[in-house]
Amino acid sequence: MKVNGAASSLLLAGALIALPACARAAGPAGHVSGQYIESRTADVYTGPCFANSEVNLTGQEAVLGWHVDKGTWENVSLDGLNVAAVVRASATLGDAFSNPFPAKAVLIVDQRANAAQRAALVNFAQAQAGKLLSNVVATETEPIRFTIDAGKHGTASLEAGDLAQITTRAITDADEICHNEEVYYEPLVSHLTHAMPAVASKSSYSGNHLGSTWNESNRRSAFIGTFAV
Numbered sequence: 001m002k003v004n005g006a007a008s009s010l011l012l013a014g015a016l017i018a019l020p021a022c023a024r025a026a027g028p029a030g031h032v033s034g035q036y037i038e039s040r041t042a043d044v045y046t047g048p049c050f051a052n053s054e055v056n057l058t059g060q061e062a063v064l065g066w067h068v069d070k071g072t073w074e075n076v077s078l079d080g081l082n083v084a085a086v087v088r089a090s091a092t093l094g095d096a097f098s099n100p101f102p103a104k105a106v107l108i109v110d111q112r113a114n115a116a117q118r119a120a121l122v123n124f125a126q127a128q129a130g131k132l133l134s135n136v137v138a139t140e141t142e143p144i145r146f147t148i149d150a151g152k153h154g155t156a157s158l159e160a161g162d163l164a165q166i167t168t169r170a171i172t173d174a175d176e177i178c179h180n181e182e183v184y185y186e187p188l189v190s191h192l193t194h195a196m197p198a199v200a201s202k203s204s205y206s207g208n209h210l211g212s213t214w215n216e217s218n219r220r221s222a223f224i225g226t227f228a229v
Helices: 007-011 048-054 115-133
Strands: 030-040 061-073 082-088 104-110 136-142 144-148 156-160 164-169 192-205 214-216 219-228
Touching: 030 115, 030 144, 030 156, 030 164, 030 192, 061 115, 061 144, 061 156, 061 164, 061 192, 082 115, 082 144, 082 156, 104 115, 104 144, 115 136, 164 219
Parallel strands: 104 136
Antiparallel strands: 030 061, 030 219, 061 082, 082 104, 144 156, 156 164, 164 192, 192 214, 192 219
């Protein structure tokens, strides 16, 4: 696993993002901080017309990932560990006029974690994503690599075994379609201190628990950020 400490200064340059109602969490069970990544099957950085064309057609799926730089949760140290989640909802995530619930989720915990740490990682992820992760249909243990390239703005990656993957790059002028793009959807989780949108060069899930798999590329569907709880 490679997480550069300088990544925090890169991510602190991102805009502060308000948190959605669907991700309100229960009270903190510890204090942890680290890095976050997310990708969905709909553009999060886009114009209204383009976003409206995707509503109820796509955007029901997402991959989420956390890297804990340091801290404890439920009195368990999670220093250096990772946890990821894959979600399939009932409607486009973030759409104010649709209900995404019920949603199904697969949790993926770091194989380096011991039993107590695995339980704490699961509880931590559910506390951050709230109702979105309330219906867990499977919990997998996999090697998880979370990398942020401090030398390349907006560049990060998450690899959760062979199950899920996100790689990102910075958004550029060449990615504009409507030329009035903005952050149309907010991140799906609580307690982000900063977040910025990015292009998902690749976003995929290949497991068999959600009744759906996906493999997308070059979609403006990602966020990278920092969290502190």
